[in-house]
Amino acid sequence: MKQRPAVLVVDDEQKMCLSVKTMLENRGLDVEVATSGKTAMETIGQKEFDLFLLDIFIPDIDGFGLMERILAKRPEAPVVLMTGDASVDSAVHALKRGAHDYLRKPFEAEDLEKTINNALRQRKLLEKTRIMEDRLKVSEKRFRFMIQNSPDMIYTLDKRGNFTFVNEAATDLFGYHTTDLIGKHYRSILYEDDIARSRWRFNERRTGERATAGFELRLKPGPRIKATEGKKPAYAVVELNATGMYRRESARGPRVQVGTYGVARDTTYRKALETQLIQAKKMEAIGNLAGGLAHDFNNLLMGVQGVVSLMRLKMEPDNPFLKQVRTIEQYVQDGAGLTRQLLTLAKGGALEIKPTDVNELIRKQSRMFGRTRKEITIAEDLVPVVLPVLADSSQIEQVLLNLYVNAGHAMPEGGRIAIKTENIYLSHEHMLIGSTHLKPGRHVKITVSDTGIGMDEKTLERIFDPFFTTKQFGKGSGLGLYVAYGIIKNHGGFIQVVSKQRVGTTFTIYLPATERRTARVEKPSLQKILGRETILLVDDEEKVLTVCGDSMKLLGYTVYTADSGDKALGIFSKNAEAIDVVVLDMIMPGISGKETYRRLKQIDPQVRVLLASGYAMEGQAEEILKEGCAAFIQKPFKIEQLSLTIQEIMDTSCRIG
Structure with a gap:
């Protein structure tokens, strides 16, 4: 049931x-x-x-005083004043003090009804307006909260292209405060x-489907942008969605663009992650191809090395061709070094991981390179006490050498290379330096800068691509930085580069630190070792x-040979007690090296393999080593x-026995 409007009539005359x-x-x-x-x-x-209908002349409180008290409590309430002593001045005075209307006694019922209805309509209109205003305030508050707490930069421009509004995200994301942009183009x-x-x-x-959506562009960093690692980014990549704003100047007028x-x-x-993902996929695909080629090439080099070793063993020390034979051996080792670089990237995994002092490696490579490029x-x-890192020292030396050589090519007439080491801690915020796989914690940061010719953006985009080189044909393989990228990635680190033409280039490397201490290990020298053991090749x-x-x-060994896993198992089953060591190739047609090893173990659980x-020592080889295989040797x-490795295996088994 609809509630009736309530009216209070105040008059000192009871009849009225x-x-x-x-x-x-x-x-x-x-x-x-x-x-x-x-x-x-x-x-x-x-x-x-x-509604309140008040007589002006009331003995204890006049109508004006009563109206003021009512309006103090109910400012939206309409008040109609009544009096028998009316004039234009008194009516104006009543309206100025807050009355909705003024009635002169005596009045007709129609006049009273008209005044009351008008006052009630006005009250309803005021109530609706107040409700709409309250809703508008809530909506505006909600909208402003959403705008100011949006993770995206939201802006409006006037039709001349000047900013009229920018939300707070512009400060956090790009370093621009509202005061920096309002009124600026x-x-x-x-x-x-x-x-x-x-x-x-x-x-x-434009508006609708024709408006800008998903447009990619770059913004300059603002004056309040936070620096990462002491450097401000060159730009920020944004995805833009924009539409024109229009309004009508009149109900039937045309729409006019206002901004x-x-x-x-x-x-x-996100773009950094996408770039790294593309780079990683490309590296993986090319690495797999390079790994297969390197394996086949290593087998060819093994044949050459074997023939050369056989020739050298049969030569007397004063043989005039001994020097040439050793030169061939050096060429084989150079070729093996190239394939070793490819294998490092093909499947990952450093070969001799141990706590390493990178300062020592830097000093060594600096001396070596300095002797060749004195200009x-x-x-x-270098930080006085650098944190140790888990690394293969030869591979990190390779990275440093590749960076030095790259810098040297950029400074054909001489220049300056600056190399710096720092102990740093990377937090989650620092992960925005661009790496998807760096983990928070202590790291060693290595910076290598040169004063060379620098690179343009197109060159920078391909700098880590395999076989990419800016040098003339025959002057470089294009593998140096490709190898450096793979080695650092395989060590759980990250390498990035910045460059400016006619200024120079800076490579920055991050390597995770370890709690383990570095230890000096003397490698045994290779020498001709005579053997008495029986081996199965x-x-x-x-x-x-x-x-x-x-x-x-x-060298004195008794040798059995087998060109397949089946033949090897047949020979070993008949001569297990006589065979001291099995030298087993991993990749073979038919029964693989992995399966051959497991079947040899079934025949003799103590077999030395x-x-x-x-290939490098990873994948199947690493898995077999964990199952108890004695050792690994890489071809060529x-x-x-x-011979030395066989003797070490025999010595180890004797000590264990």
């Missing part, structure tokens, strides 16, 4: 109150009366009223190379079997290396 009450009740209103100001105030305290924050192509994008005029509304989402980190000054700024390459077998026989492969190897 009852007369007005009757008229209004006949028109469906809920009416209360009071004959004094005191009674009126008591009644107001007990009930809510929609949008071009002031665009990266210089993107200004031309961003016209009519950042200040979009642009846009949202800029920071995609810098280049090498300045070292297993390899599917006939040339490897022939030359290795003949060479080992010259030396794995030999053109010298016969002295093979």
